[in-house]
């Protein structure tokens with residue numbers, strides 16, 4: 001693994017940790033003024049009510065999103081940039097909308113939530129292209145753009161999680 005790969009893995013790992021940390025906070029019902037809180041009292045996230053089978057479907061999609069990010073950062077670490085770009089586009093980019101039944105789920109979500117979802121898929125497609133560019137012409141700058149793109153994707157995950165819950 002070259003040092004560009006290492007940089008990408010390091011940052012990718014940090015991004016994955018911040019998602020895990022956000023989930024942890026939720027689980028431990030931490031209190032703290034600016035942290036989202038669970039339970040009937042302090043939770044300021046909007047409850048989006050989905051029919052039960054769709055809840056399961058959405059959570060399964062979510063677990064797939066995290067698994068995809070993990071595989072993508074693993075591929076970046078191994079210098080398999082082409083594989084990373086393809087996987088990202090297919091499983092998280094605009095090409096993944098039918099895979100995730102997006103058209104069926106969207107009407108149940110508030111507009112802002114849909115918009116964050118769309119921005120995440122767009123960010124993933126942009127990142128797939130950035131990774132392909134880095135594959136063609138590897139450089140420190142190209143990998144810095146990959147890291148920026150990873151951050152844009154995870155920022156969309158964080159933004160939605162901070163505002164909405166389904167249970």
Ligand code: HEC
Nearest residue numbers: 059062063065066113116117120156157160164165166167
């Ligand atoms: C459009 C909104 C939205 C986006 C974008 C989003 N999520 Fe989620 N995610 C949710 C909601 C809502 C939940 C359920 C929260 C709750 O009620 O517990 C969730 C739950 C999860 C879970 C828990 C799944 C389970 O089985 O409990 C994981 C993991 C997750 N998301 C990962 C991600 C990752 C990774 C991304 C970005 C690549 C992402 N999500 C993007 C809305 C979103």
